Amino acid sequence: MLHLCLRSSVKSRRLFSICSVKTQPRTGGRTSAGRICLNWGQPCWRYPLATEVSECTSISQLLYKSGKSIRQCVYGWLRGRVRTPHTFLLVTSPGLITLGLQFRNNVAHCEEEQRCKVNQSPQPVPEFNWKEFWKFLRPEFATLIWAILFACGAALLNTQIPLMLGDLMNGLVQCLRTNPACYLKAMKMPAIKLMIAYTLQGILTCCYITLLSRIGERVAANLRKELFSTLLRQDIAFFDATRTGQMVSRLTNDIQEFKSSFKLVISQGLKSVTQTIGCLVSLYLVSPKLTSLMCLVMPFLVGTGAYIGSYLRKLSQKAQEQGHLASDLITTLVQTWTKELNSREVDEASSMSQILGFGIGIFQGLSNFSLNCVVLGTICVSGMMLAKEQLRAGDLMSFLVATQTVQRSLANISITFGQVIRGISSGSRVFEFLTLQSNIPIQGGFQIPSHVLVGQVHFDNIDFSYATRPGQVVLHNLNLTLPASKMVAIVGQSGTGKSTIASLLERFYDPDSGIITLDGYDIRTLDPQWLRSHVIGYISQEPVLFGTSIKENIRFGKPDASDEEVYEAARQANADGFIQSFPDGYMTIVGERGMSLSGGQRQRIAIARALIKNPCILVLDEATSALDAESERMVQDALDHIQKGRTVLVIAHRLSSIKAADVICVLANGRMKEVGTHAELMKRGGLYAELVRRQTSEETIM
Numbered sequence: 001m002l003h004l005c006l007r008s009s010v011k012s013r014r015l016f017s018i019c020s021v022k023t024q025p026r027t028g029g030r031t032s033a034g035r036i037c038l039n040w041g042q043p044c045w046r047y048p049l050a051t052e053v054s055e056c057t058s059i060s061q062l063l064y065k066s067g068k069s070i071r072q073c074v075y076g077w078l079r080g081r082v083r084t085p086h087t088f089l090l091v092t093s094p095g096l097i098t099l100g101l102q103f104r105n106n107v108a109h110c111e112e113e114q115r116c117k118v119n120q121s122p123q124p125v126p127e128f129n130w131k132e133f134w135k136f137l138r139p140e141f142a143t144l145i146w147a148i149l150f151a152c153g154a155a156l157l158n159t160q161i162p163l164m165l166g167d168l169m170n171g172l173v174q175c176l177r178t179n180p181a182c183y184l185k186a187m188k189m190p191a192i193k194l195m196i197a198y199t200l201q202g203i204l205t206c207c208y209i210t211l212l213s214r215i216g217e218r219v220a221a222n223l224r225k226e227l228f229s230t231l232l233r234q235d236i237a238f239f240d241a242t243r244t245g246q247m248v249s250r251l252t253n254d255i256q257e258f259k260s261s262f263k264l265v266i267s268q269g270l271k272s273v274t275q276t277i278g279c280l281v282s283l284y285l286v287s288p289k290l291t292s293l294m295c296l297v298m299p300f301l302v303g304t305g306a307y308i309g310s311y312l313r314k315l316s317q318k319a320q321e322q323g324h325l326a327s328d329l330i331t332t333l334v335q336t337w338t339k340e341l342n343s344r345e346v347d348e349a350s351s352m353s354q355i356l357g358f359g360i361g362i363f364q365g366l367s368n369f370s371l372n373c374v375v376l377g378t379i380c381v382s383g384m385m386l387a388k389e390q391l392r393a394g395d396l397m398s399f400l401v402a403t404q405t406v407q408r409s410l411a412n413i414s415i416t417f418g419q420v421i422r423g424i425s426s427g428s429r430v431f432e433f434l435t436l437q438s439n440i441p442i443q444g445g446f447q448i449p450s451h452v453l454v455g456q457v458h459f460d461n462i463d464f465s466y467a468t469r470p471g472q473v474v475l476h477n478l479n480l481t482l483p484a485s486k487m488v489a490i491v492g493q494s495g496t497g498k499s500t501i502a503s504l505l506e507r508f509y510d511p512d513s514g515i516i517t518l519d520g521y522d523i524r525t526l527d528p529q530w531l532r533s534h535v536i537g538y539i540s541q542e543p544v545l546f547g548t549s550i551k552e553n554i555r556f557g558k559p560d561a562s563d564e565e566v567y568e569a570a571r572q573a574n575a576d577g578f579i580q581s582f583p584d585g586y587m588t589i590v591g592e593r594g595m596s597l598s599g600g601q602r603q604r605i606a607i608a609r610a611l612i613k614n615p616c617i618l619v620l621d622e623a624t625s626a627l628d629a630e631s632e633r634m635v636q637d638a639l640d641h642i643q644k645g646r647t648v649l650v651i652a653h654r655l656s657s658i659k660a661a662d663v664i665c666v667l668a669n670g671r672m673k674e675v676g677t678h679a680e681l682m683k684r685g686g687l688y689a690e691l692v693r694r695q696t697s698e699e700t701i702m
C-alpha cells in the first residue's frame with residue numbers, strides 16, 4: 001500500500017486537489033487497479049479509478065489521471081451529470097471544518113453568556129415558540145421571500161465578480177502582449193459586463209436591506225404592541241412574581257435583539273453561505289492547485305483566530321465587569337465624598353483593560369501578518385505557475401478577490417451563528433410572555449343591574465396565601481359580612497392581612513378556598529372590569545396620581561365624565577377650594593406621581609376620583625394615616641361626607657377614626673378574633689380594648 005500526500009514531489013498541477021492516493025503497487029513502480037482516496041485528515045471519500053489506474057505505468061501518471069478524473073467529476077457534478085456529493089464535499093469540506101471550529105467557539109461563548117444570565121436569574125430559557133413566531137411573520141411572508149431572493153441574487157453576483165475581474169485582466173494582458181493599441185476594444189465588453197454586475201449587485205443589496213428592515217421593524221412593532229397588551233391583561237399575581245426590570249427588558253432589549261438577529265440571519269447568514277459555496281466552486285474552477293493550498297491553510301488560520309477571539313471576548317467580559325465594579329465604587333464615593341479614590345478595584349479595572357488592549361493589539365497584528373502572508377504565499381506559488389503558464393494573470397486576480405470574499409463570508413457566518421443563538425434565546429423569552437394566560441380575566445362576566453345593586457358583601461370561609469409565598473397562609477377560614485350601606489372597620493396589627501381582604505374584594509386575587517359574594521353573586525362570576533370601575537371605589541394610603549392635569553386625574557375614575565361631574569366630585573371631596581386657589585385651577589399639572597401637591601391634597605384628589613364613579617362600595621385603606629393632623633381633619637371631613645348611603649370598608653391604624661363604625665372586626669394572624677361596635681368591644685376588654693389602650697398611651701407620650 002502506497003501513501004502519497006500533498007507534499008510529494010509530483011509536479012502535475014492537478015494533483016493538488018488530492019490529499020492521498022492508495023494503490024496496490026506492482027513491480028518497478030507500476031501500479032495495478034486501485035482506489036483514489038480524497039482524504040482530508042481521515043480517510044473519507046473513495047473514488048474508484050479502475051480503468052484509468054490499470055492503464056497507468058507510473059505513480060505520476062496515476063496521480064495525473066486521478067487529478068484529471070476529479071476535475072471532470074467536479075465539472076460533471078456542476079453540470080448535473082454526476083450524482084455524487086463527493087466532489088461537493090471535497091470543495092466545501094475545508095470551509096465546513098473552519099465553520100465547525102468557529103461555530104464551536106461561538107456556541108461555547110453563547111453558552112457562557114447564557115450561564116451568566118442564568119446565574120443572574122434562575123429562570124430557565126424557554127423553548128422557542130415557532131408557531132407564535134409564524135403568526136407575526138405570516139403577514140410579511142411575501143416580502144420576506146423577495147428579500148431572500150434579492151439577498152441570494154446579490155450573493156451569486158458576488159461570486160461572479162472575481163471571475164469577471166479575472167476575464168478583464170486576462171483580456172488586458174493578452175492585448176498588451178499582442179497589440180497594445182486594441183486596449184480599449186479589449187477592455188470594453190468585460191468592463192461593461194462588470195459594470196452591469198456592480199450595478200445589479202448594488203440594486204439587489206439596496207432592495208434586500210430595505211425589505212428586511214421593513215419586515216424586521218414591522219414584526220418588532222407588532223411584537224411590542226402585542227406583548228404590552230398581554231402584560232396589561234395579566235393579574236396582580238403575575239406582577240408580584242415578575243420584576244419590572246424583567247418586563248421592560250423583554251419589551252425593549254429582547255425584542256431588539258430578536259429583530260437584529262432575524263435581519264442578520266437573512267442578510268448576512270444566507271448571503272455568506274451562498275457566497276462561500278459559490279466562491280469555493282469558483283476558486284476550484286480557477287485553480288484546483290491553489291484552492292487546495294488555501295484550503296489547507298485557511299482552516300488553521302481561521303480556527304486559531306476564532307480561539308484567540310473567544311479568549312479575548314472572555315477577557316473583555318471580565319474587564320467590563322471589573323469596570324462596572326469600579327464605577328459602582330466611584331458612584332458611592334461621589335455620593336458621600338468621604339474617601340480618596342485609591343482602590344484596588346479601580347487599579348484592577350485599569351490593568352485588565354490594558355491586558356485586553358495588549359491582547360487585541362497582538363490579535364490584530366497577527367491576523368494582519370498572517371493574512372498578508374497568505375496573499376504573499378499565493379502570489380509566490382501562483383508566480384511559479386504563471387512562469388510555467390499553468391495560470392494566467394487574470395486567474396490570479398480572480399483567485400485573490402474570491403479568497404477575500406470567502407474570508408469575509410466565513411467571518412460573517414461565524415458572527416451569524418452566535419447571533420442566531422442569542423436571537424433564539426431572546427425570541428423564546430418574548431414568546432414566553434406573549435403566550436401567558438391570566439388566571440383572572442380582565443373583563444367579561446355578569447354585571448348586576450344598577451337598580452338592584454345594594455352592595456352587600458360576604459366573605460365565606462376564606463383561606464388565602466400569596467402565590468409568591470405559598471407557605472405563608474395569610475387568611476385562615478375568614479368569615480366577614482359588609483352589610484349594605486353600613487361602615488365596617490377592620491383593625492389589627494401590621495401584617496395581619498387587612499389589606500389582603502380589600503385586594504380579594506377587588507378581585508386582584510382569588511381565594512384558595514371559600515367564596516366571596518356581592519348581593520349573593522359569587523364575584524368570580526361577575527365582570528372584573530365592571531366591579532373595579534363601577535362598584536368599588538378604592539382609596540389607599542399612597543394614592544397614585546399621573547403627571548397630567550388635576551382635571552384629567554379626577555376624570556380617570558370615569559373617562560366619559562363631563563366637566564361638571566369633575567367639579568362636583570372635587571367639591572364633595574373638599575378639594576374644590578385648594579384647586580381653585582391654584583393659578584391654573586383644574587388645569588394645574590400635578591407633576592410626576594403628583595409630587596407638586598401636598599399629601600392631603602393628593603389624597604383629596606384621589607377621593608374625588610373614586611367618587612366620580614359613584615361607587616356603591618367604598619374601600620378606605622388607611623386613607624388618612626400618612627397625613628398630618630390638619631390634613632387628616634380635612635380628608636376625614638370629606639370621607640365622613642361621602643360615606644353616607646354606601647357600603648364602606650375601612651382599614652385603619654388610627655382607632656379614633658373608626659369609633660363610629662357600625663361594625664369593628666379585629667384581625668390577628670389572618671383570623672377574625674373579635675367583632676362588635678366600639679362600645680361592645682371596649683366593654684369586652686379583649687384585643688381591641690388592648691389596642692385602644694396602647695394607642696392612647698402612645699399618643700399621650702407624644
Ligand SMILES: Nc1ncnc2c1ncn2[C@@H]1O[C@H](COP(=O)(O)OP(=O)(O)OP(=O)(O)O)[C@@H](O)[C@H]1O
Pocket residue numbers: 240466468469474492493494495496497498499500501
Ligand atoms: N403581594 C404580596 N406577596 C406576598 N406576600 C404579601 C403580599 N402582600 C402582602 N403580603 C404578606 O401578607 C401578609 C399580610 O399583608 P397585608 O398587607 O394584608 O397586611 P396588613 O394587615 O394590611 O398590614 P399593614 O397594616 O402593615 O398594611 C404580610 O405578611 C405580607 O408580608
